Amino acid sequence: MAEISKLQQARAAYLPKLPAVFAQQGMAVTAVKGGQTTSIADPLEIQAMFPHTYGLPEVSFSAGTGPASTPIKVGVVLSGGQAPGGHNVIAGLFDGLIAQHADSLLYGFLGGPKGLIDNKFKVLDAAVINAYRNTGGFDIIGSGRDKLDKPEQFQQVAANCKQLGIQAVVIIGGDDSNTNACLLAEYFLAQKTGIQVIGCPKTIDGDLKNQQIETSFGFDTATKVYSELIGNIQRDALSAKKYWHFIKLMGRSASHIALECALQTCPNIALISEEIAARKQSLRQITEQIAGVIRDRGNAKANFGVVLIPEGLVEFVPEIKQLIAEANDVIGKAKEEFEALTLEARVKFVQGKLSAESLTAFNALPTAIQMQLLKERDSHGNVQVSLIETEKLLIELVARQLAEWKKAGTYTGKFAALNHFFGYEGRCAAPSNFDADYGYSLGYNASALIAAGLSGYMSVVSQVSKPATAWTAGGIPLTMLMNMERRHGKQVPVIRKALVELDGKPFLAFAQQREEWAKNNDYVFPGPIQYFGPAEVCDQPTVTLKTERA
Ligand code: FBP
Numbered sequence: 001m002a003e004i005s006k007l008q009q010a011r012a013a014y015l016p017k018l019p020a021v022f023a024q025q026g027m028a029v030t031a032v033k034g035g036q037t038t039s040i041a042d043p044l045e046i047q048a049m050f051p052h053t054y055g056l057p058e059v060s061f062s063a064g065t066g067p068a069s070t071p072i073k074v075g076v077v078l079s080g081g082q083a084p085g086g087h088n089v090i091a092g093l094f095d096g097l098i099a100q101h102a103d104s105l106l107y108g109f110l111g112g113p114k115g116l117i118d119n120k121f122k123v124l125d126a127a128v129i130n131a132y133r134n135t136g137g138f139d140i141i142g143s144g145r146d147k148l149d150k151p152e153q154f155q156q157v158a159a160n161c162k163q164l165g166i167q168a169v170v171i172i173g174g175d176d177s178n179t180n181a182c183l184l185a186e187y188f189l190a191q192k193t194g195i196q197v198i199g200c201p202k203t204i205d206g207d208l209k210n211q212q213i214e215t216s217f218g219f220d221t222a223t224k225v226y227s228e229l230i231g232n233i234q235r236d237a238l239s240a241k242k243y244w245h246f247i248k249l250m251g252r253s254a255s256h257i258a259l260e261c262a263l264q265t266c267p268n269i270a271l272i273s274e275e276i277a278a279r280k281q282s283l284r285q286i287t288e289q290i291a292g293v294i295r296d297r298g299n300a301k302a303n304f305g306v307v308l309i310p311e312g313l314v315e316f317v318p319e320i321k322q323l324i325a326e327a328n329d330v331i332g333k334a335k336e337e338f339e340a341l342t343l344e345a346r347v348k349f350v351q352g353k354l355s356a357e358s359l360t361a362f363n364a365l366p367t368a369i370q371m372q373l374l375k376e377r378d379s380h381g382n383v384q385v386s387l388i389e390t391e392k393l394l395i396e397l398v399a400r401q402l403a404e405w406k407k408a409g410t411y412t413g414k415f416a417a418l419n420h421f422f423g424y425e426g427r428c429a430a431p432s433n434f435d436a437d438y439g440y441s442l443g444y445n446a447s448a449l450i451a452a453g454l455s456g457y458m459s460v461v462s463q464v465s466k467p468a469t470a471w472t473a474g475g476i477p478l479t480m481l482m483n484m485e486r487r488h489g490k491q492v493p494v495i496r497k498a499l500v501e502l503d504g505k506p507f508l509a510f511a512q513q514r515e516e517w518a519k520n521n522d523y524v525f526p527g528p529i530q531y532f533g534p535a536e537v538c539d540q541p542t543v544t545l546k547t548e549r550a
Contacts, residue, residue: 011134011430011531016088016440017468019461021061022096022448029473030064031452033057037476040210040496041483049493050479052189053182053456058212060474061448071103074450075121075166078143079112079173079180083202083218084431085439087132087140089172092440094129096447107164112144113180116169117153119160134436136221137428145378148180154187161195168196168450170443174203174216175481175495176382178458182478182495185456196455199478200442204427206256206544207497212476214464214549217442220434220542222250222426223257224529227264229422230306231525234265237304238521243418244294248309248391250423252382254499255310256544262510263543266522268305269293270514272507273316274500280318283364283397290394291401293518298402298413302521309394311423312385314373319361324383325486326358327373332489343371350374369393377488391419432529433539437468445473465541465549505547 004012021029036055039046047054074097078086090108097104106124109115122128122141132140148157161169171181178199185197201208201215204222209215226249233245251257255272262270269290276286290307297305314320330353331338341349347370354362362370372388395417405411431439438461446459457475464471481495500507516522530538540546 007430007531008135012130014134014436014531016092016134017437018441018444019471019473020469021063021473022441022444023469028064029061029448031059031448031454031474032062033059037480039479039482045484046479046482046493050182050186050482053186053477054479056456056477056479058474058476059449059452059454059457060472061445069101071101071105072097072167072447072450073105073107073165074168074170074447075107075109075116075161075164076124076141076170076172077109077113077116078138078141079171079177080143080145081174081203082138082143082427083204083216084136084221084427084429085217085435086138086172086202087135088431088436088439089200089202089217089443089446090124090140091129091133092443093170093446094124094126094443096444100447100451107166108141111142112146113148113171113177114144114146115141116148116157116160117146119163121164134431136430145176147176149183151187154184157184158188158191158193158195162193166195168198168455170198170200170446170450172200172202174205175208175497177202178208178478178481179494182456182482185478189455196450196453198446198449198454198475199458200446201458204257205251205254206260207251207254207499208495209498210481212460212462212480213458214462215438215542215545217435217439218427219256219260220438221429221432221529223260223264223542224432224526225426225429226257226422227261227526228528229425230261230265230267230308231523231527233420234267234306234523235525237306238523241302241304242414243304243416245306245418245420246309246391246395247306247420247422248311250311250386250426252385253312253315253497255312256500258308258310259500259506259510260542260544262308263506263547264524264526266513266517266524267308268297268518270308270510271310271313272500272510273310273313275502275507276313277316277318277321278502282319283317286317287394287397287401291398291405294398294402294415295405295411295413296519298411298415301413303414303416306523307394309391311390313390314388315383315385319357323354323358323361324373326354328377328383329489330354331377339376343374346374347371366393366396386423389419391421395419429529430531433531434541438464441468441471441473445475448473449475465545467539505550506544509547
C-alpha cells in the first residue's frame with residue numbers, strides 16, 4: 001500500500017460543507033419546479049432534436065418529504081480533463097444515495113464514457129470512497145474523452161445499465177461531456193428505457209457556466225495553483241531583474257483562467273483571447289503590443305517582467321482562426337488519408353488546399369507551429385491547443401520586433417525570455433476548500449435530482465460566492481445550454497462554451513488596472529492554497545466569482 005502524505009491524512013478527515021437544504025434537512029427535500037426553459041440559441045433546431053428534454057422547467061430544492069423507500073442503483077462516469085474536486089463529486093453522490101437508502105449502490109464506470117459502452121466498472125463502496133475523499137485527480141475510476149453520440153452506443157449503454165439494474169447515470173464533465181449527457185438523456189426518454197441522466201459541471205477552464213451555473217468545479221483550485229506559481233515567478237523576476245517570463249495558461253478556448261490569474265497576481269501583461277478577437281488583432285499587432293511594453297520598460301532599465309498567454313489564443317487571432325477552420329474542413333473531408341501522413345507531409349497536403357489568405361498566414365508561422373496546428377484533433381473535433389507552443393511563438397516574434405526597434409535606435413534595453421506552460425500542474429491538485437465543498441455539494445445534489453425522478457438535468461448549486469450555509473441547490477435542463485455549431489465540417493448540437501465577457505465585471509476590473517501593471521511592478525504573491533486556518537485565507541472563492549456575483 002502506497003504511503004499517503006501527512007496533508008492527505010489530515011484532509012481525509014475534512015467534512016465538506018453542503019447547502020443548508022441538505023445540511024439541515026438531510027435528504028428530506030422537495031423539487032420545486034419553475035417555468036419552462038429555452039436553449040441559449042437556435043431554439044427551433046434544438047427543440048426539434050431534443051423533443052423530450054427541451055423546455056423542461058428549472059428545479060430548486062426546498063425542505064420536504066422523506067428518503068426513498070427502495071435502494072437506488074446509480075452509475076457514475078468521469079469525463080474529459082481532470083479537475084480538482086472530482087473525487088468529492090463522487091463522494092457526495094455516494095453519501096446522498098446512502099442517505100436515501102442504506103442499501104443504495106454506486107457503480108463507477110472506468111476510463112470515461114468508453115467504460116459505459118464496454119461495461120467496465122467497479123463498485124464504489126464506503127471503503128473505496130473513503131480512500132479518495134478530498135483528494136485531487138480522477139484516478140478513482142479514471143477518465144476519457146470518447147464521444148457518445150451514436151444510437152448503437154446508447155443502446156449498449158442502456159443494455160449494460162439494465163443488466164446491472166442501474167436507474168440513473170451521472171456524467172461528470174465539461175461542455176463536450178455534458179453534450180454527451182444531453183444526447184443520452186434524450187435517447188433514453190425517447191426509447192422509454194426509464195434510465196435517468198444527470199450532468200455535473202466540471203472543468204478547470206471555467207467555461208461551462210451561465211446565469212444559473214455560477215462556475216464549474218476545478219476552476220478555483222487550478223487558478224489558485226497557477227497564481228501561486230506566477231507569484232513565485234514574479235518574485236524571481238523582481239529579484240533577478242534579467243528575464244521576461246512568457247507563461248501560457250491552460251484553458252482550451254476561453255481565457256477565464258488567464259483573466260482570473262491576472263486578477264490574482266497583477267502581471268505586466270495578460271492577453272485575453274476574447275478581446276483580441278473582438279478587436280480583430282492580427283498576430284503582428286499582438287506582437288507589437290507585447291513588444292511595446294517590453295520596450296518602454298527596457299528603456300526605463302526594467303528588463304524583466306511577466307506575460308500571461310491564454311492557451312487558446314491562436315484560435316482567436318482572426319487570420320489563424322480562419323486558417324484553422326479551413327484546415328479542419330480539409331482534414332474532415334480526407335480524415336483517413338490525412339491521418340496516415342507524417343507531420344511534414346501534412347503541412348504540404350494542407351498547403352495545397354488552403355485559400356490564398358490562409359496560406360499566407362500558415363507560411364508566416366515557424367515550421368514547428370505549423371506542425372503543431374496539424375496534430376490530431378480530439379474526438380470532438382477540437383484542435384489540441386495545449387500542444388501548440390504559443391508562448392515560444394510569441395517570444396520569437398517579439399524578439400524579432402525588438403531587434404528591429406534596436407536597429408532603429410528606439411529600444412535600448414536587453415531581452416532575455418523564458419517560456420512556461422502551466423496546465424497539468426493544477427488539474428489534479430488537492431481541491432481547495434471551495435472545490436472540496438462545491439464538488440461534494442454537486443454530487444450530493446445529483447442524488448437528490450435522481451430521487452426526484454428527473455432526467456436531462458445539470459446539477460446546480462448556487463450562491464457560491466457566499467458562505468456554504470447560504471448555498472442553494474437544484475437543477476437546470478441540459479438543453480438550456482445547447483446551440484448549433486460546426487464540428488468536423490458539420491452543424492451539430494453542442495453545449496456552448498461560455499467565453500470571457502468583455503462587458504463583464506471581471507474583465508472591466510482587469511482593463512482598468514492593466515496600464516499601471518505594465519509600467520510598475522505591482523505584483524501580488526498569493527502563495528500556496530491553504531486548507532487549514534482562518535476563513536479569509538482558506539475559504540475565499542475566485543476573484544471572478546466574487547466580482548461577477550458582487
Ligand atoms: P475539459 O474541457 O475536458 O475539462 O479539459 C480541460 C483541459 O485541461 C484544457 O484546458 C486543455 O486544453 C485540455 O484539457 C487538455 O487535454 P488533455 O488532457 O487531453 O491533454
